[in-house]
Amino acid sequence: DSSTSSKPPSSDIVKPKKPRGKGGKKRKRGGQPGHDRHDRPSFPAEMIDDILPYTLDACPDCGGGLLFSRQAAPRVIQQAELVTKPLWITEHCAVAYWCPHCRKVHYAPLPAAVEKTGLFGPKLTTLVAFMKGVCHASFSTIRKFLRDVVGIKVCRGYLAKLIARVSRWLGSAYEELLARLPCEACLNVDETGHKENANKFWTWCFRAELYTLFRIEPTRSSQVLIDTLGEEFNGVLGCDYFGAYRKYMRKFGVLIQFCLAHLIRDVKFLATLPDKKQQAYGKRVRGALREMFAVIHRREKLSEAGFAKKLEAARAEVFRVATTRVPEGKHAQNLAKRFHQHGDAFFRFITTPGIEPTNNLAEQAIRFVVIDRRITQGTRSETGRRW
Numbered sequence: 001d002s003s004t005s006s007k008p009p010s011s012d013i014v015k016p017k018k019p020r021g022k023g024g025k026k027r028k029r030g031g032q033p034g035h036d037r038h039d040r041p042s043f044p045a046e047m048i049d050d051i052l053p054y055t056l057d058a059c060p061d062c063g064g065g066l067l068f069s070r071q072a073a074p075r076v077i078q079q080a081e082l083v084t085k086p087l088w089i090t091e092h093c094a095v096a097y098w099c100p101h102c103r104k105v106h107y108a109p110l111p112a113a114v115e116k117t118g119l120f121g122p123k124l125t126t127l128v129a130f131m132k133g134v135c136h137a138s139f140s141t142i143r144k145f146l147r148d149v150v151g152i153k154v155c156r157g158y159l160a161k162l163i164a165r166v167s168r169w170l171g172s173a174y175e176e177l178l179a180r181l182p183c184e185a186c187l188n189v190d191e192t193g194h195k196e197n198a199n200k201f202w203t204w205c206f207r208a209e210l211y212t213l214f215r216i217e218p219t220r221s222s223q224v225l226i227d228t229l230g231e232e233f234n235g236v237l238g239c240d241y242f243g244a245y246r247k248y249m250r251k252f253g254v255l256i257q258f259c260l261a262h263l264i265r266d267v268k269f270l271a272t273l274p275d276k277k278q279q280a281y282g283k284r285v286r287g288a289l290r291e292m293f294a295v296i297h298r299r300e301k302l303s304e305a306g307f308a309k310k311l312e313a314a315r316a317e318v319f320r321v322a323t324t325r326v327p328e329g330k331h332a333q334n335l336a337k338r339f340h341q342h343g344d345a346f347f348r349f350i351t352t353p354g355i356e357p358t359n360n361l362a363e364q365a366i367r368f369v370v371i372d373r374r375i376t377q378g379t380r381s382e383t384g385r386r387w
Helices: 112-117 122-133 139-150 156-183 223-229 243-252 260-270 276-297 304-323 330-346 360-376 382-386
Strands: 096-099 104-107 186-196 199-207 212-217 236-239 255-258
Touching: 122 139, 122 156, 139 156, 156 212, 156 223, 156 382, 186 360, 186 382, 199 223, 199 360, 212 223, 223 243, 236 243, 236 360, 243 255, 255 260, 255 330, 260 276, 260 330, 276 304, 276 330, 304 330
Parallel strands: 186 236, 236 255
Antiparallel strands: 096 104, 186 199, 199 212
């Protein structure tokens, strides 16, 4: 299943039960005892468009006269509402002039920004791009929203042209970030499948500290890494154990942190095998990895020197357990071979600050693409791929 292989969770026929928390009791929904209450902050004064005061003429209990209280603050309810007409429509008129000498009609020039943007202004264009990209909305859904909420009718073809225009606008920013990737000190990388008219493509995800960059390529080979990061990448690459990353590391001496979560998944798979010796080996390695993560989780309670010492000892124990008393089974031998060949690449986070032991950063970032792929079923042209 998904906990012991690369299969997605949606493919699990039987969902394994999640372990209950402390005490074995199921946690209730909603806020938990002891948690701080979270209140939405009030709108600042500059965002308030209107203030409506409500007064009393007499006491609602006894009917007597009232005095204004300066000690008690007024009871305030802030309410946000859509305006009746959310659009601001401007008509740009280029005045026509007749030239008796040329015998032609000449029009006054319109502003370049108006000529460039057309029917939708920059903010409305950005709203369409936000709904299409961030909200994963279809062109039909955006069209209905603009018609029923905003109050403007457009066709799906015009919306497609808007998206292509935003793609061109974002082109320079994309190229700037693409040029910055080889200079990053830490990168997490992952890839997932992509369909375009039944043709197989791959979406590559490069997660840096401050931004995420995607590339759709027709190949899953290490050539994509060479074209994107170059042959002299000096940072540390966080990734899974896929062969393209190992080849890139082997050819150019790139430092890599292989994902420990993927390693744990493969170790858990050993415990499901019918071979008792491989089962026992998998359980020993899994126990050593649990001890190492227990040290990681106690990081805040330990001094810097004490944490480094315990973590190094836990790493040595994992390596010792994984490379000794290895049974003859194929899967156990493959796991031990990983540690012999790339043992340092699994524990580089210990000696390199800022490196995560897992590839969760890239896994989280690529979910954006997976959700969009599930809704849109892929792309149909280079224009959609570029978007």
